[in-house]
Amino acid sequence: MDAETIVNLSYIVAAILFIFGIKMLGKADTAKRGNLLSAVGMLLAVIVTLLSKGLDFKLVIGGLALGGAIGFVTAKRVQMTGMPELVALFNGFGGLASLLVGWAEYHRAACPEGLVEQVLSADVTSFTAAVTVLAILIGGITFTGSMYAWGKLSGKLGGRALTFPGQKAFNALLALGIIVAGVIFSISPTAEIAYTLIVVVIVLSLLLGIFAVMPIGGGDMPVVISLLNACSGLAACAAGFVINNNVLVVAGCLVGASGLILTVIMCKAMNRSLTNVLFSGFGATAQASSGESTGELKPISAEDAYYILEAAKNVIIIPGYGMAVAQAQHAVKELGALLEENDCEVRFAIHPVAGRMPGHMNVLLAEADVPYEQLAEMDDVNPTIEMVDVAIVIGANDVVNPAAGNDESSPIYGMPIIEAHKAKTTFCLKRGKGTGFSGLENQLFTAPNTRMLYGDAKATVTSMVTQFKES
């Protein structure tokens, strides 16, 4: 058996490990092993690749060590609240790597100076050229898109959707430029201007990534993050076509497909189509809803809130992005535990798109050691919500906005929500009186049975906890 056969057989094994890994990641009790399994697959793929002839080992090992060290330190240091940004950041790196692979491969074929074995420019077929364009295009969009998302999520760029007149036309123009340059390049990849064209594709793709994510508001980030994740897989897949490597094609495609499914799940949870999320500039154009707030906001002190909670027998807690920002998850867990001791049934109602990435709230509550049995999904909570004595909304807004159910003019009309307004009493913890990320008025806040608890969520919850302990 020659070396190449061994390499290819090992790639098949790696692909199998990835498949089982993803499969096992989908079930709670096998998830950890699944992740390890796919990591073993990756290690195997990398090791057998090192067996290929003619590698510059100093650089390869140096690169692996450098990247590994950076990845290791970053992963160790990150706070759980910083998880959405980190996923975006890693994702962007993966996309850029695929772009560079495509570019490097083309450069090698196009500029064969100082070669050991002569690679002729004529070797670049139209197909190779086309997939190179795809690798660069998808990789480039993934990179800058993820970087922009990272900036939004970490608060460096402001979370709001940014739009400017003619934005759609501008983006369409960018896309058109990429298509034209890409097609000409693919038809004649050996022409003299080919290299210029590929540089044009690189630059325009990078720009398109930025401008595509710019008009998408913070509340839609779960969709964007999971879509970018799918894109980074597809970029790797395209890079696989460029270098004729089956493990890249299989692994990249698996990630692309599973990422796409996750994206669709997120969209369904908001009852919106993917096109609507990507192109509507949601949140930037939101005007005062026609369903004007009829009631007034009724503030309540943490002390009074405590007396109500003390008498409650059935409480649900509805966390949102605000809980992540205030890092209130540990205080919230403590409050939950005290309520349980007080003979009260406590559940955490988690909306599928609460937070800034898929499953964001679950991660935070898991970090705070909230018992698994207390987590409930939206569909389990809604049917019995009238029985709930107190619903505590912590930094959530759109996912509890009744306008989604009763105001047809609302941009979020039709989105399934946790019906906190139907609970006997609702507490809303909020930093200030402003509207949420989407810029919409929330009728829940002015509903007759709603009481507002203003201030930092962590401080508010902690003060309720203290009251419980003192009594």
Place this chain on the structure above:
Amino acid sequence: MELILLLFIFVLAAFLGFELIAKVPSQLHTPLMSGSNAISGITVVGAILAVNTSSSGLSVWLGFAAIVLATINVVGGYMVTNRMLGMFKKKGK
């Protein structure tokens, strides 16, 4: 022929990917995403192959940069996923 074969693999892998996570509980969405994100760092294999002694100057450095970036993606991705899943695990008991 090789291309057709690759396309064949591509299509099958796409269907497999769709099938694999049709039903995933929502608390696993984040680990699933960051875990599959780590897999997309497979492009490191392509990056390694690009750092070839038969390559000219620029390709080597492009490849080197790609190795570094993809490895960050791979190592970081698997490790945060592992950390997250560790937290999920402990509360069951």
